[in-house]
Amino acid sequence: MEKVIIIRYAEIHLKGNNRGFFERAFCINIEKSLRGIKHEIRRQSGRYLIENFDEDDEDAIVSRLLKVFGIHSLSVGLKTACDTDKIFAAVCKVSESEGTFKIETHRADKTFPLNSMQISAEIGGRLLDYNHNLKVDVHNPQFTINIDLRENGTAFVFGKFIKGAGGMPVGTAGKGLLLISGGIDSPVAGHMIARRGMEVDCIHFHSYPYTNLQARDKVIELTKLLSKFTGSTKLYIVSVTHIQEEIHKNCNPEYMVTLLRRFMMRIAQKIAIRNGLQCLITGESLGQVASQTIEGMTSSNSVVTLPVLRPLCGFDKDEIIERSRKIGTYETSIQPFEDCCTVFLPKHPAIRPQRKDIEEEESKLDADYLVDEALKTSEILSI
Ligand code: ATP
Ligand code: MG
DSSP states (O other): OEEEEEEEESGGGGOTTTHHHHHHHHHHHHHHHTTTSOOEEEEETTEEEEESOOGGGHHHHHHHHTTSTTEEEEEEEEEEESOHHHHHHHHHHHSOSSEEEEEEEEEOOTTSSSOHHHHHHHHHHHHHHHOTTEEEOSSSOSEEEEEEEOTTSEEEEEOOOEEOOOSOOTTSSOEEEEEOOSSSHHHHHHHHHHHTTOEEEEEEEEOTTTSOHHHHHHHHHHHHHHHHHHSOOEEEEEEOHHHHHHHHHHSOGGGHHHHHHHHHHHHHHHHHHHTTOOOEEOOOOTTSSTTOSHHHHHHHHTTOOSOEEOTTTTOOHHHHHHHHHHHTOHHHHTSOOOOGGGTTOOSSOOSSOOHHHHHHHHTTSOHHHHHHHHHHTOEEEEO
């Protein structure tokens, strides 16, 4: 018998004619996530198996697979022949040493002489004889042992179903550009969209020297954490220092955030279009701060034509924090380095900015020139 990790996929099986496309992306993503660890991957009757790995790597493999979108659940188990003695030997290895249990059998191989109920009863009976510290409880067992008899003469024996990351394989739902700030929200927004199958690249705006290099390192670190879910990612880093200085010099301070947001959107859209990215993604949540009103969003939408996805729009801050803890970005996000928006921040930002006023303020600047100038500062990091 040999150790295997059984991977079951989530929504992919729903995708009739596109199934091959989804499965290929899924398989590539699993391979990418296990890069550097010895293993073999095999597809078998609607699931994937990881085989021939070193037992010492088991935890690392499981923890990486738990970040692959499209995985519904996985189990670590044993693979053996469809033979009652061999199955029993595997069951003994998987079993806990004491407590109440139940055996759950699934028989795809209908030629096997016993049916599922009979297999469970036979193996369960042998297990009771073998270990007197065990008891059967079919209604409320402390642990369950699953036996899965496949068509090709192999059987899997495993304990737990470990819940996977769910969603769709990255690479099956287009490409987007995430505006990533270094705060709590934007990495969570990127994670949610990637979980629906979108490839996500990131763009960050800084105001060096008003913001420091640690703020930049923090965003690089957040992008790295996000890339554990997305595979690989590009991070575009663009300076908006001169734009902020010009707004500060020429415009009503109440409009700093509104105007800066519009510049960010324009620059992000140019970079997205140049690189074949189909939408912009932000971490905004309706009403969370003064600039995230529907008027604020209308103002930033009106300078771009690409769709703007705001997956967090309907979440409360505590829900976003919970998600950020779960995906592992929270501790990095709360490091106290300034984002560019806090530099030159007005005492009283415009809460419901009106189009006429925004345009009047913006007309004091040469927007096209400032956008082109900022684009020239763009750096690209491959993460
Ligand atoms: P976050 O936690 O993501 O920083 P926030 O609650 O602080 O969000 P804002 O500062 O109003 O909200 O920013 C709203 C959104 O605008 C961010 O989620 C992000 O998508 C984008 N954004 C803000 N600042 C930057 C930046 N410096 N670079 C790139 N995107 C940014
Ligand atoms: Mg922020």
